[in-house]
Amino acid sequence: MKRFHFPDKIEFEDILPANYSDWGNDALLFRVNRGNGKLTTRFGSDKSGKSHSFLLLEDKPLINSYGDELHCPTCAKLLSIGLGRENINNSVIHSIKHSQEVGRDISTIFNNVKPMLSILEDGYYFLTRIEMIPTDGQGNFFWNLTSRKEYYHATVDYLYYKFHHRSVTPKFILPSQSKSCYNEKRVKHYINQIEKGKSMTGLAYYYDGFMSTLLDGHHRATAAYIKNKSIDCLTIIKVSNYGINPQNKPDELYAGGRWYASNLFKKPERIFNYLKKIHDNQNAELKDTEVERILRDCEDVWKLEEVEGSSIDFDSIKSHYPDYLSIALSDLVEDVSDSHINNLLSRYDDEAELKLEMILKKFQRDDPERAFELSKKIIKDMNWKVLFEDAFRCLASFDRTEVEDIFINYLIDTELDKKDVCRKIADEYLNNR
Template sequence: MKMPWSREAVRILPTKIDLTGQPWYRNALLLHVRGNGALRWETRALPPEADYYESARCLTLRSTPLLSGHFAAWETSESRLCTGWGLDTAECPELDALRETLNGGFARLEDAVPALSPLLELLPEGVYVLAESDAYPTDGDGQFFWDVPDRLKICSATALVCLVDDDYDYNYECLPPVFLYPSQRRSRLDMERVEYYRTRFQQDGSLPHGIALYVGAGGMSVLLDGHHKAAAAALLGRTLPCLTVLPLGYYRLDNPKQSACFGPIVVPVEDISGVKLPKEPWRYTKGSGPLPEGRLEDAELPEALLAAGNRYPTAEGYALVSAAEIGYPTDRELETWLTDPGLYRPQLRGALVVLRSRGDPRLKDTALRCAAVGDAHCSLKTEAFQVLAELKGDPDVEAFFIDYFVILEEPSSVHGSAQDYLTQIAHSFWD
């Protein structure tokens, strides 16, 4: 079933979004949506035991809860999320209408907007960013994205990540929306459908996409369509191509820059021409009653999918990628960084995270060369040791660790707490 594109309801604004320093986005558009608000955030009542500085919000579609949470007031604090009732209980023919475009691909992001229009019209009226990027099928805490409970649980991916080590001095890193939260009941999992998408991902040509809505905190989005695609990506150890809708979070008019923020994407207010910005974009529709209990945890997930979540970065790990402002590293970039690891430590630390998450064959050589840096107190060396310790049975890695222990036995070798920690990691290779 196809639905017409109402150009008055969904308009692409003539604004070139600057994605400099954000290589995880391939493209992004600024949209003005005159929607009906059927898909919206609602405030709910906080229970007496909740933190005073939290707010209870629920994402609903035609009054059906899709995701709930106790959201922290401060960006540096983690929020607690809870599942909803499942998209199938909300009746959303708009998603069926756009699935052909999501599965078949599109030459340009602009070409996808007509098919997305019926879904976008469900949002409240306002300005949004539609971004194309890759998402990890994980919750940012090392779990497969669908493996979340029906009760409130702290989610690390909903806050700024503080980096404190030899490369970063209390850097609070804002994550792009690369982590996913489910909106479908587990019992709707169809492994035949997963296998179909696994085959599609291994073929040449346009790749199937998912579509997600940014939660508005940290690096988390709720997946509206693409659960089977995300499961297929997990089994292959790859990312899910995803279109993410980011609502306007806030804007500043009290400084010369006058910028509007859509998660990590910043747009100059002067570039949002001809559109009246809401006075308080952070205000939500007031709902009634407490947060509803979740209903997605209604079946067991296959062990292969549960185990797949372990290979992807956590929120803390991906912060290293975000802070280094790197994308998927090319051979040339890796070789440049590896010629002077001391100069390019942030880039190499981020590269280890990305290469590991994709099962990239370049991971071993990169980790071996990073592990050979001289300073035992170096975070890059420690992280390279941890990567190598996971490559159990590899003869090259085993030879490296044997050489490491031989050097330790030499009389001139100096021991300390950092060296002892490296030794523990090296021993774990044989555990």
């Protein structure tokens, strides 16, 4: 009698060493066979023809994206919270609590979370740990996503900035729960753990651009934000595409905003054959009736959210983190010596402007005193007016009499201009002194 071999639902494929990605740790490549597809991304148009994309868990949206920007790789996406994980049977999320331990190697973690990974649809995925920043990529608290549609600049698929092109990398997080789920007692508990030296952990699924969706760990991420720390996320990244060489053979994998050469993997033909097979069979497009149903379900939940409100003033929490530009362009900062900086300050060209901007961002993160001194040099030279706003915001982060004097002199020496952002920064600083 002929016996048929059916592969395991979740199969180990390979290890991608840390030095081949920006993720910070080794990544394990695995294959999902006959996955139940409970966690997936789908897209479609409503009856009026407007585009929508949804990150779905058990057919309920966690994150919604809207508009023509969905088809533009260099455009920021318009996002809102979906139904929120609290409106979904989240037993699959609770099954991975034991993965929230740091220090384990990725192969051990993979074996522990195999049952949970069956919620994915068929395909190839990376599993890795990433030190995520608990903001939206622009310094704002990650849990600020609501039913109100807002542009998230860190959702670009491909960064084009001041004539420079850069790939993206997962580094910031979006919530999968509405902020009504906030529990102050739990956050205080995790703050206490941080103060005792414990690292915060979470589970994330790569979403788009620089952003991943936090599936588990919202209160730990909040505590990390309050203490100006990162959160160590076990992150799932789908292999979403593959490239073809001039000989019409697949030679690259695309995942998490980057391309990876086929020679990095032991069995590339097996990987590409399976990707082609599932690509031909899977249909990610929703019918307009399905899109309309999802939107109606969201509207019903959002109305309750507006009535009940939130139990936390999210805007009252302020922390300092690098933004998505700093992360993407950090490789441009090679020399931070005083002589090199002075040379840049005297050049007045586009390349010098970009490098000064990146050095200032790097200093703000790693060396505040040097950021303070560089900001003073920038605002003394009108040739660098394009960088004044960044320099003024940097200076405003210091509670010093010297800053007060600088801002007073600026207000005296410049003409009143309601469009002058630097005057607004100075006014606000002086009013709060």
